[in-house]
Amino acid sequence: MHGAVLTTSHSNLLLCWALLITACISCEGAQGQNPPVSPLKTTLNDLVVVFGTTAHDDHISLSHATRAWRKGIRAVIVQNEKPTAELLEAGARHSELYLDYPDRENSATFHSQYPGDVRLALAPFLAAKHLDPSTYKWLLVGDDDTFWFLEGVLKLTNDLDHTLPYIITDERYWHNWERPHVPRFIEDGAPRCLPCNFNPAGEQHPWP
Numbered sequence: 001m002h003g004a005v006l007t008t009s010h011s012n013l014l015l016c017w018a019l020l021i022t023a024c025i026s027c028e029g030a031q032g033q034n035p036p037v038s039p040l041k042t043t044l045n046d047l048v049v050v051f052g053t054t055a056h057d058d059h060i061s062l063s064h065a066t067r068a069w070r071k072g073i074r075a076v077i078v079q080n081e082k083p084t085a086e087l088l089e090a091g092a093r094h095s096e097l098y099l100d101y102p103d104r105e106n107s108a109t110f111h112s113q114y115p116g117d118v119r120l121a122l123a124p125f126l127a128a129k130h131l132d133p134s135t136y137k138w139l140l141v142g143d144d145d146t147f148w149f150l151e152g153v154l155k156l157t158n159d160l161d162h163t164l165p166y167i168i169t170d171e172r173y174w175h176n177w178e179r180p181h182v183p184r185f186i187e188d189g190a191p192r193c194l195p196c197n198f199n200p201a202g203e204q205h206p207w208p
Helices: 056-066 085-092 117-130 151-158
Strands: 004-007 045-051 074-079 096-100 138-143 168-170
Touching: 045 056, 045 117, 056 074, 074 117, 085 096, 096 117, 117 138, 138 151
Parallel strands: 004 138, 004 168, 045 074, 045 138, 074 096
Antiparallel strands: none
């Protein structure tokens, strides 16, 4: 899959890909001044928003409500039913591409909780299959009620190489069946890729 991914916390399947923690370190330049900020290398044209949703009125309405903050940004909306002609026509005016993937009632087989979790986990791959890889750098993946602060996204990705397989998430803890309501940063059993010889001892403190 071309490009890199930013996600929000919801589906455990998303964590099965990877977890990247980005630490921002500020340093003082010469004479006590911060070094100049480089111009943004990432622009809004480099972003594609990807939502997982359902065709029910309440959920699809949430996806449409995001048009206010993502004006001018392309969006891929993956729902559980094939989009109607009316939806496709309306979506074209807002740079929206509609795809469909059915609910999975046996979602527990995939270590997920809701029938739509599998759809959300597959959403970035479905989007990448239908997008021209030369037209975007980052996929912003989330639920239909996700709000992205675009200025922060641009700053976060400014100095990152989008050709590397980044997956950046705000997932705070790994939800497990034994202790579903005990958040930790990060849960010991969370599947993620760690650097060689990484010592996880410093991450055992409970999340505030």
